[in-house]
Amino acid sequence: MLKTGNDIDIINELGKVGSEESAKAVFKQYMDDEQLTRILKIKHPDVLKRIADSIVLCNPSSVFVNTGLPEDREFIKNLALEKGEESALAMEGHTIHYDLAGEQGRIVDRTYYIANPEDQVSSLANRMDRPTALEEVRSNMTDIMKDMTMIVGFYMRGPVGSPVSNPALEITSSTYVSHSAELLYRNAYADFDKEVEARGHFFTNVHSEGLNRTEDLPDARVFMDRKFKTTYSWKCTYAGNTLLLKKGNHRFAVDKAVYENLGNELSEHMFITGVHGPNNRVTWLAGAAPSGCGKTTTAMAGNVFIGDDLAQMWIAEDGSIRSINPESGIFGIVEDVNLEGDPMLMKVLRQSGYEVIWSNVLIDEKKVPHWIGNNETHPKKGVNFQGDWYEGKTDENGKPVPLSHPNSRCTLKSESLDNYSPEAENPDGALTRVFTYSGRDADTMPPVWVAKNSDAGVVIGACIVSAATATEVGASGVKRAPWANAPFIPGALGDYMDAQFKFFGNNKIKEEYKPVMAGLNYFVTDEARGGNSSKLIGEKRDVKVWLSWLERYAHNEIDYISTPIGNLPKYNDLKSLFKQIIDKDYSKELYTKQFSLYMDHIIKRIELQQKAYAKEEAIPQTLFDILAEQKKELSALKDTHGSIILPDVFMA
Numbered sequence: 049m050l051k052t053g054n055d056i057d058i059i060n061e062l063g064k065v066g067s068e069e070s071a072k073a074v075f076k077q078y079m080d081d082e083q084l085t086r087i088l089k090i091k092h093p094d095v096l097k098r099i100a101d102s103i104v105l106c107n108p109s110s111v112f113v114n115t116g117l118p119e120d121r122e123f124i125k126n127l128a129l130e131k132g133e134e135s136a137l138a139m140e141g142h143t144i145h146y147d148l149a150g151e152q153g154r155i156v157d158r159t160y161y162i163a164n165p166e167d168q169v170s171s172l173a174n175r176m177d178r179p180t181a182l183e184e185v186r187s188n189m190t191d192i193m194k195d196m197t198m199i200v201g202f203y204m205r206g207p208v209g210s211p212v213s214n215p216a217l218e219i220t221s222s223t224y225v226s227h228s229a230e231l232l233y234r235n236a237y238a239d240f241d242k243e244v245e246a247r248g249h250f251f252t253n254v255h256s257e258g259l260n261r262t263e264d265l266p267d268a269r270v271f272m273d274r275k276f277k278t279t280y281s282w283k284c285t286y287a288g289n290t291l292l293l294k295k296g297n298h299r300f301a302v303d304k305a306v307y308e309n310l311g312n313e314l315s316e317h318m319f320i321t322g323v324h325g326p327n328n329r330v331t332w333l334a335g336a337a338p339s340g341c342g343k344t345t346t347a348m349a350g351n352v353f354i355g356d357d358l359a360q361m362w363i364a365e366d367g368s369i370r371s372i373n374p375e376s377g378i379f380g381i382v383e384d385v386n387l388e389g390d391p392m393l394m395k396v397l398r399q400s401g402y403e404v405i406w407s408n409v410l411i412d413e414k415k416v417p418h419w420i421g422n423n424e425t426h427p428k429k430g431v432n433f434q435g436d437w438y439e440g441k442t443d444e445n446g447k448p449v450p451l452s453h454p455n456s457r458c459t460l461k462s463e464s465l466d467n468y469s470p471e472a473e474n475p476d477g478a479l480t481r482v483f484t485y486s487g488r489d490a491d492t493m494p495p496v497w498v499a500k501n502s503d504a505g506v507v508i509g510a511c512i513v514s515a516a517t518a519t520e521v522g523a524s525g526v527k528r529a530p531w532a533n534a535p536f537i538p539g540a541l542g543d544y545m546d547a548q549f550k551f552f553g554n555n556k557i558k559e560e561y562k563p564v565m566a567g568l569n570y571f572v573t574d575e576a577r578g579g580n581s582s583k584l585i586g587e588k589r590d591v592k593v594w595l596s597w598l599e600r601y602a603h604n605e606i607d608y609i610s611t612p613i614g615n616l617p618k619y620n621d622l623k624s625l626f627k628q629i630i631d632k633d634y635s636k637e638l639y640t641k642q643f644s645l646y647m648d649h650i651i652k653r654i655e656l657q658q659k660a661y662a663k664e665e666a667i668p669q670t671l672f673d674i675l676a677e678q679k680k681e682l683s684a685l686k687d688t689h690g691s692i693i694l695p696d697v698f699m700a
Contacts, residue, residue, distance in 0.1 A: 050167075050275050051275075056182060057273075058185050059276070062186055062190070063101025065101045071093075071096040071097045075087050078111045079111050083111055083113045086115060087113050090237075090241060091241050092245065095240070095250060106190075106254070107192075108194070109193075112124075112197055112200070124199065124227050125143075127197065128226075134227070134405065137406070142402075143404075143405050144407070145406070146408060146433055147408060148261075152286065152433060154286070154288040154289060155289050159269075159289075160175060160270070160272070161274060162274070164177065169539065170540065172534050172537070172541070173535075185271065192256040192258055193256050198221055201217070201235065202236050203215070204216075204243060205301065206234075206475075208243060209243075212372060213360070213475070214247065214249070214300070214374070215244050215249075215251070216252070218233075218253050218291070219254045220254075222257045224287075225287070228405060231377040231459050251278070253292035253293060253296060254278070256282050258283040265284070267282075267283055268289070270289050274538050277300050298358055303539065309362075310546075315359075315360050317536060318358065320332060320334050320354035320359050320478060321354065322351055323350050330352060331481050332478040332479060333484060334359045334484075335347075336531055337512075337514075338488075341486065342588075343357065344380045345389060345591065346568070346591055349592045350467070350595060352468075354372075354462075354469055355462070358374050359374075363554055367557055368479045368557070369480045372472075372475075377459065377460060378459065378461075379457055380393070380457060380458055381454075381457060382422075383420050383454050383456060384421030386422050396464045404458055407457045407459070408452065409452045409456045410426075412427040413429075418451060432449075432451065433453045433456070437449060480563075481561065482564045484568045486532075487512045488514045488571045489513055490576055491572065491576035491646070493567055496597060496598065497567050497616055498614050500615065502553045503549060503670050504674055505563065505565020506549050508565060508566070508614075510531065510548075513527070514529045540666060549668055552565065566598055568591075573585065577642075577644070577646075593629050593634075597625055600625075611698050612677075612682050613645065616643055623639075644693060644695060645692070647685065648691050654678060654682075685697075
């Protein structure tokens with residue numbers, strides 16, 4: 049557990065609200081009778097003091113307490129339009145929000161954990177000492193909401209009553225942030241006191257966009273105070289930097305799993321989807337993939353859907369692994385979303401009757417959104433993330449300005465989707481049998497493979513490698529992406545990895561519920577398999593087949609080929625599933641291309657991981673042992689059979 053000791057709680061140091069009575073005095077100063085009545089229905093003294101501290105620090109002109117009722121949601125949406133944070137579009141219920149042109153993703157370089165010298169912080173993250181952070185918050189957030197309305201929201205990250213759901217406050221001057229929270233999370237105003245009492249904690253998020261100017265972006269910051277479960281964010285607008293209920297609080301949930309409930313709970317960057325097996329059986333899968341690597345598409349490939357981004361999981365009393373989605377909506381990347389690959393999502397985006405917040409797409413003269421990869425006719429001009437746009441426009445460096453930003457998003461409630469499952473609101477969670485790990489891997493791994501045991505499954509997750517995506521400002525090239533969760537792991541990677549081994553290998557998990565842990569990779573290119581094209585050798589819809597094969601594998605209904613990297617599908621099984629699931633003829637030639645092992649690439653990838661993890665402290669030896677054994681077996685096979693080994697070799 050993270051101990052606070054004599055550490056200064058920054059929000060309280062700056063607000064200096066020391067008692068429940070002092071908090072109520074602050075409320076009377078800043079709230080009208082209606083808002084005062086609302087806030088006083090919250091009884092937990094720590095919650096009241098936290099809100100009052102935020103008010104004193106930010107000094108808004110007024111405070112709005114969001115109860116989650118329809119009229120409150122309407123007030124927030126109307127205020128967003130009035131402030132210009134959003135604009136109405138042609139489709140009723142649709143609005144457009146533009147982030148600052150220089151802030152189209154997470155500002156990783158300006159995101160910090162507040163830490164003492166003795167505190168362990170992930171080697172992949174920035175840290176700032178507490179005294180410096182205190183002065184940064186003081187100088188930047190004091191009076192930052194002057195002449196603005198502060199909106200206070202009460203949310204649950206997960207269904208009310210679930211043992212791993214976390215209550216959280218979202219305190220912001222941004223109506224766009226508050227509007228987004230209403231679509232993405234469960235407003236729990238009525239249950240907040242009860243849930244805080246039951247869980248023994250709550251998260252606090254304080255944000256203001258300030259004057260919302262490009263010139264202020266160098267001073268924008270996101271701070272996360274793990275010890276007091278509080279985030280601070282200022283002078284930024286992109287939801288990944290402002291809606292701290294999402295990735296900011298995900299980090300606190302990771303800490304909770306690793307340091308407070310070791311081996312019994314995990315907080316992952318995973319989708320949750322259900323796949324039908326024979327006789328309409330539903331098997332639940334959870335899967336990790338870095339942002340921008342097809343996670344939403346994979347989630348939607350299931351027959352029934354719970355979530356596309358985050359998962360909280362625990363080992364239930366019946367010896368099964370259960371999963372919930374802390375969110376109840378989607379903040380999804382729209383690039384390459386189209387009718388062929390994403391019909392259910394496209395229905396919400398292109399048909400009336402749904403509420404959608406768009407961000408950073410092109411809006412044409414008829415107030416209709418357009419984006420790259422939607423396979424529709426595009427307009428020649430419009431307005432996008434950098435202002436007026438026309439076909440052929442270039443930036444100051446002569447580089448073409450795209451129609452839409454690669455990190456353009458749509459925000460919507462999950463219940464808008466036809467395949468959204470009521471199981472998403474079950475506090476007991478979905479019984480989860482399969483866990484997948486994937487990235488944008490153009491040349492190395494096959495489309496699907498299964499770990500031989502849970503330890504090897506953890507290693508698959510630890511060794512995700514992916515092309516960098518547009519979700520982080522300034523990122524490029526190919527990089528390691530452990531568990532697709534590394535940017536959100538606050539503590540030492542060794543601690544997190546240890547928690548993974550202990551969770552998936554926990555002897556509380558009954559034999560019939562042992563996890564199937566697999567790698568997914570549907571980004572292999574033709575040229576990586578001997579061709580001349582950079583096109584993928586599979587299709588988006590093939591994902592349904594890979595998931596269906598895993599579903600059958602979990603129920604011991606399908607055979608496999610054993611290899612050093614794990615278990616691979618047999619051709620005849622896939623041929624049958626391709627025809628059955630997506631009515632596609634699947635050739636032996638394509639199977640051989642997809643499932644041959646390219647030894648030099650795989651061995652090089654193993655060596656990359658060995659070298660990188662050797663630089664980290666306290667990495668469990670199990671990882672090195674498994675990688676070393678895989679490399680040894682692969683090298684021996686290469687000596688016998690050459691650099692490219694066809695799957696038929698393992699059948700001999």
